[in-house]
Amino acid sequence: MVGPSGAGKTTLLHVAACALRANSGRVLVDGQDPWAMSSWRRQQLRGHLFLAPQSPPLPPRQRVITAVLAGRLPAMSLASSVRSLLYPIDIAGAHAALNSFDMADHLFDRVDRLSGGERQRVGLARALLAPARLWLVDEPLSSLDPVRAAHSLKTLREQAAARGITLVVSLHQVEMALANFPRVIGLRDGAISFDAPSSQVSPEQLRGLYAHEPAQLDMGDELAEQPDPEAPVPMHWR
Amino acid sequence: MALEPGTLISPAHAAAVRDPAWRGRVAWMLLAALLLWPLLVLTEFRPWQLLQPRSLRVTAHFLAGFVPPASNRDFLALVARETWRTVAIATAGVSLALLLAAPLALLATAALSVSSLAGRMAVLPFAVRQAARALMVALRTVPELVWALLFVRVVGLGPTAGVLAIGLTYGGMLGKVFAEILESCDAHPTRTLLANGSGRLQAFAYGLLPQAAPELTSYAIYRWECAIRSSVVLGFVGAGGLGQQMDSSLKMLAGSEVATMLLVFIALVGLADAVSAWLRRSLR
Amino acid sequence: MSRDPVAGPMLRLPASVSALRVRNSWVLLAALALVVASFWSLDLHFSAFWSSEAIRAMSRFAAEFLPPDSSPAFVRKVVLAAGETLAMSALGTLLASMLGLLLALPAAYTHSRAVWRVPTRLLLNGLRAVPELVWASLMLIAAGLGPMAGTLALTLHTTGVLGRLFAEAIENTPPGPAFALRTQGAGPAQVFLYATLPQVAPQLLSYALYRWENNIRAASILGVVGAGGLGQMLAYHLGLFQMARTATVLLAMLALVLAVDATSYFARRAMTR
Numbered sequence: 001m002v003g004p005s006g007a008g009k010t011t012l013l014h015v016a017a018c019a020l021r022a023n024s025g026r027v028l029v030d031g032q033d034p035w036a037m038s039s040w041r042r043q044q045l046r047g048h049l050f051l052a053p054q055s056p057p058l059p060p061r062q063r064v065i066t067a068v069l070a071g072r073l074p075a076m077s078l079a080s081s082v083r084s085l086l087y088p089i090d091i092a093g094a095h096a097a098l099n100s101f102d103m104a105d106h107l108f109d110r111v112d113r114l115s116g117g118e119r120q121r122v123g124l125a126r127a128l129l130a131p132a133r134l135w136l137v138d139e140p141l142s143s144l145d146p147v148r149a150a151h152s153l154k155t156l157r158e159q160a161a162a163r164g165i166t167l168v169v170s171l172h173q174v175e176m177a178l179a180n181f182p183r184v185i186g187l188r189d190g191a192i193s194f195d196a197p198s199s200q201v202s203p204e205q206l207r208g209l210y211a212h213e214p215a216q217l218d219m220g221d222e223l224a225e226q227p228d229p230e231a232p233v234p235m236h237w238r
Numbered sequence: 239m240a241l242e243p244g245t246l247i248s249p250a251h252a253a254a255v256r257d258p259a260w261r262g263r264v265a266w267m268l269l270a271a272l273l274l275w276p277l278l279v280l281t282e283f284r285p286w287q288l289l290q291p292r293s294l295r296v297t298a299h300f301l302a303g304f305v306p307p308a309s310n311r312d313f314l315a316l317v318a319r320e321t322w323r324t325v326a327i328a329t330a331g332v333s334l335a336l337l338l339a340a341p342l343a344l345l346a347t348a349a350l351s352v353s354s355l356a357g358r359m360a361v362l363p364f365a366v367r368q369a370a371r372a373l374m375v376a377l378r379t380v381p382e383l384v385w386a387l388l389f390v391r392v393v394g395l396g397p398t399a400g401v402l403a404i405g406l407t408y409g410g411m412l413g414k415v416f417a418e419i420l421e422s423c424d425a426h427p428t429r430t431l432l433a434n435g436s437g438r439l440q441a442f443a444y445g446l447l448p449q450a451a452p453e454l455t456s457y458a459i460y461r462w463e464c465a466i467r468s469s470v471v472l473g474f475v476g477a478g479g480l481g482q483q484m485d486s487s488l489k490m491l492a493g494s495e496v497a498t499m500l501l502v503f504i505a506l507v508g509l510a511d512a513v514s515a516w517l518r519r520s521l522r
Numbered sequence: 523m524s525r526d527p528v529a530g531p532m533l534r535l536p537a538s539v540s541a542l543r544v545r546n547s548w549v550l551l552a553a554l555a556l557v558v559a560s561f562w563s564l565d566l567h568f569s570a571f572w573s574s575e576a577i578r579a580m581s582r583f584a585a586e587f588l589p590p591d592s593s594p595a596f597v598r599k600v601v602l603a604a605g606e607t608l609a610m611s612a613l614g615t616l617l618a619s620m621l622g623l624l625l626a627l628p629a630a631y632t633h634s635r636a637v638w639r640v641p642t643r644l645l646l647n648g649l650r651a652v653p654e655l656v657w658a659s660l661m662l663i664a665a666g667l668g669p670m671a672g673t674l675a676l677t678l679h680t681t682g683v684l685g686r687l688f689a690e691a692i693e694n695t696p697p698g699p700a701f702a703l704r705t706q707g708a709g710p711a712q713v714f715l716y717a718t719l720p721q722v723a724p725q726l727l728s729y730a731l732y733r734w735e736n737n738i739r740a741a742s743i744l745g746v747v748g749a750g751g752l753g754q755m756l757a758y759h760l761g762l763f764q765m766a767r768t769a770t771v772l773l774a775m776l777a778l779v780l781a782v783d784a785t786s787y788f789a790r791r792a793m794t795r
Contacts, residue, residue, distance in 0.1 A: 019705040047707030057702030059720040065257070070716045074707035081712045086263065091255050108258055130706060277616075280609035281669045282750075288664050297664045326560035333557050379776065383655075383743045387760050388583070392576050397564045471655045474747060475757075478564075481656075488659050496660075504651045517549065 001170040002177050003187035004210050009170035010054065012187065013136045016168065017051035018042060047074030050132035054139045056123035060112035064103070064122055067111055068094045071126035090129075097128040100155045102148070116143040124152060128159055135160060137169045141176070149173070153180055174206055296491075303493020307501060316483070317502055324479035324506070327397050327472075328465035331404025336458065338377075338409030343416035345370040349425040349446060350438045371417070377410025386472045400477030404465050415457050423449040456518045463507075463514040470503060480506075586765035590773055600755065600774045607751035608778060610669050611734060611741040614676025619730045621677065622684030627714065629689040632697070646689075649682025654740045658749045672749030676737050687729045695721050724793050731786040738782040742775045752778070 001009045014020040015027060018034045026033060029049070034042050050071070058067045065088050072090070073081060080089060088094065091107075098104045101121040111119060120143045127135050137156065141149040153169075157180060160167035171177045177184055178198045186193040186201075186209045194205050277283075287293060344350065346367050353360035359367075382403045389399035428445030432438070473481015480503060487495040591597075625646060628638035657675035665671040699717035708716070745753020752775050759767040 014705075017705050019701070043707055043709070045707075046705060049705075049707070051702065051705050053698070053702055055698065057699040057717075059699045059717060061724070062716075062720045063259070066716070066720075070703060070708075071706070073703060073709075073712045073716060076712070078709065078711055081715060085715060087260055088257055091257065095255065107255075132706075277609045277613045280606050281613050281673045283613060283670055283673060285670075287666075287670070293664060293666070300663055323564065326564050329556055329560040330564060330566070333560075379779075380772070381739065381743050381775075383746055384756065384760075384772070387746070387757060391760070391763070392579055393567055396567070398566045398568065401564070401566060467653055471653050474655055474659065484656065485659065488663070491663065500652065500656075503656075504648065507651055520545070520549075 001168065001185045001187055002172070002174050002206075002209065003170075003193070006189075007187040008190040009187055010138055011190075013051060013138050013168065013170060016134075017049050017136050018046050019051060048132055049134045050127050050130040050136065052123050052127060052135070052137045052140065054142060056119040058111045058119055058122060060110075062111050064098070064106050064109050064111060064114070065091065065094050067122055068097055068125050068129060071097075071129035072131065075131040093129060097125040098122070100128060100159065101125050101152060117145065117148060120144060121148070121152060124156065127156070132165065134166045135168065137167070139170055139172065141171065141173060150176070157181075300491055300493045300496075303491075304497040306494065307497035308492075308494035309498065313495065313498070317480070317499060320478075320480045320483045321502060321506060323397060324469050324473070324481070325466060327400045327469040327477070327479050328404065328462060330397075330401045331469065332408055332412075332458070332462045332465050334401060334405030335408035335412050335461070338405060339374075339412035339416055342370050342374055342409070342413040343420060344438075344442060346374070346413070346417040347420040347446075349420060349423070349428050350432070350442060352432055352438070355429060355433055371414075374410045374413040374417075377406050378414065379410075380407070382407040382468055382472065383475060386475050386477050390476045395476040395478070395482075397478040400469055400472045400479065403472055403477065404468055408461055408465060408468075412458065412461060416454060419450050419453045419457070420446055452521050456521055459514050459517050463510045466510050467507060583763075583765050587769045589766065590769035591764075591766040592770065596767060596770065600752070600770055603745075603750075603752045603755050603771075604774045604778050606669050607741045607745070607753070607775075608738070608782070610672045610676060610744070610749075610751055611737040611782070614673045614741070615680060615730060615734045615737050617673075617677040618680035618684050618733070619726070621681040622688050623726065625681065625685040626688035626692055629685060630692040632693050632695075632700075643686075643689075646682045646685040649678050650686065651682070652679065654679045654744060655747060658744045659747050662748055667748045667750070669750035672741060672744040672751065675744060675749065676741060679740075680733055680737060684729060684733060688726055691722050691725045691729070692718060727793060728790050731790050735779075735783050735786050738779055742778065 001012065003009055011020065015022050016029075018027070018029065021035055027035070029045060032045075034045055037045065066085070069084060069088055069090060072093075076084070076089075083089065095104055095107055098107060101124055103118060103121050103125060106114060106118065106122075111122070114122070120140065124137070124140055127137070135156070140152060140156070144152060153176060156167060156169070159165070169177075169181070178201060181198055183196070184198045184201055185195045186205065188209050193209050194201065196205075288297070348354065348359065348367060351359050351363055351367070353363050385403035385406055386399050389402050393399055393402075423446055425446075428441045431441040431445050436444075469477070469479055470481040470484075473479040473483070474485045476482060480499060484496060484499045484503075487499065625642055629642040629646060630639075654675050657678050658672055661671040661674045661678075665674060695718050699721065700713050703713045703717045704710075742752050742756075745751040745755065746757040748754065752771055756768060756771045756775075759771060
């Protein structure tokens, strides 16, 4: 999903995650209306969805390993959750998840000792442990430098493809969206502006999306591929 | 193998990694267990004793009396009288405390110091101020129940002991807080007045009091509300009022009377809380 | 009339009776009336206080106070009683923290529905409203004389206090992490353990330690009604006018309060490092 700030990307993701109830219209998840279910069944349904908010929802004094393992909570019984607090149940699994985002060496650090970008990557690593079939990720690259941003996006896509998981990501970096995702939805002022395969999205449509905030239109052509690690990394112009 | 934070682990070793916080946690848990044991022994903590048949019978009989609470006219009249006495003891006690606290607070506040107008305070005034402070600390530290026990022995059972106990303890508390409030006010008008030759009381009345009055009154009202609770507690050692009545009813295991008085007490405290909050709000 | 531009300020009506300054005067009058009524209705024997017998008794006390009794046998008894009092306060605070946390969950606005919240808050308020000494007298019926009654009394009262404080702390926690976990499908207990508790734990511990400072003072007193510890010794020796021994007990109380205050202060400082 692309669109200017305030277009409704976050709201749409929250509605899709059954975290927010829409005032009008209907949401169908797997053909069922989640708000017509009992709250217990809805909570079961939520276990199959994973929402990664824009600011990483990690308690500051918690350690990274506990924060990451929390992704698996919907699949854990209460007894094993309590046991995991005393001694982490799946250190190897957490390590593997963090390793995919290059954070494995911070396994036992405290969250408040990490930088913003590192916290964001821990939040993404949670997804790899969640028993979810749908990943809803809200602006995962906002705190990441270009190299890490490209790497994280690549990891998300590869993991989702390998596990057969639907991945929905909201992005400001339009070129990255077009390059990495087969389908792009443009949002503006709370309505869908276009919904097309990325190969068919025209620059006019994009400019129309950002008509009132051209400065937000991020056509970072130079970041379409991963730059050579030896070469100096170009700075984001925005 | 234990792990220091920040070390790189290759995936092959990941399976063998142990949580480095585990050792610390085990140590804390052992320490807690080690400390808990003497606690349980010293307090003779045997909660199963509550469920022994003899104890259970007494408790059940007592609690059964709670419903319905005693409501015959004579008893209610007695409770009303004692409730008024409790409020009266609290009010009289706080009045005495104010009489005690006002001069002590004035003595202790450095804002009224004439000798410090020119620079550092002279030795004798400083000593006097510290002595006033020390006296307030001493009055505050001795629990009011101890004062009440002492006074009951001297003047006999009855409200006098309670009023004196509250007067002394609360005098110390009020004095300390009043002094702090006065210190936190802007001292400039007062110092100007003193520098121009006004007497200390005048400087206080015209310089400090206008600023501090709302806070002083607010705290005094709050303490009055606390005093009502204190006077019920003091009643248990013979200082009169609702507390003394509750004590005698408890000793007779008269559950219904105790129930009525507990309800009245909770209502009284709630009422005092509401009145105090309303007064303090309307001061602003 | 007061708005007539020709008339001017001279014709302004006097302030109505409900105006602020006038109302303050009413309040002051009511307060003075209350004070006068209090002193008049109580039969206070201040004269007894100044009677020669009373003065003699008081000067006898003052003289006997120092030096405090320091015979080894008595000091040993005092130390044991101090240990009992310390244990009462510590165990009472500990139990109250656990119970308070348990009750704080249904009492917090963020975690529960009104059907749980209202009765829990009522219960906590009720526990808090009754002073520790009154609870102790009640517990003596069930538990008999001794420190267990005191421990139970402290537990009950402090549960009310801490339960309310804990509930407010939980309500004021930043909701982000809990929201994310709930949206993910975690159960309410899991959300509490993994998101809310890590954020709020230092504050809860701080409240409990601060309450311990209050409880050591309360525990010292509870013995007066028979709940063991230093209070029981105090009431006993004061009743027999053994002022030297009373002085020792009072010194022990003071030392205990200072020790607990210091421990609590340093523990709380260490947590915020």
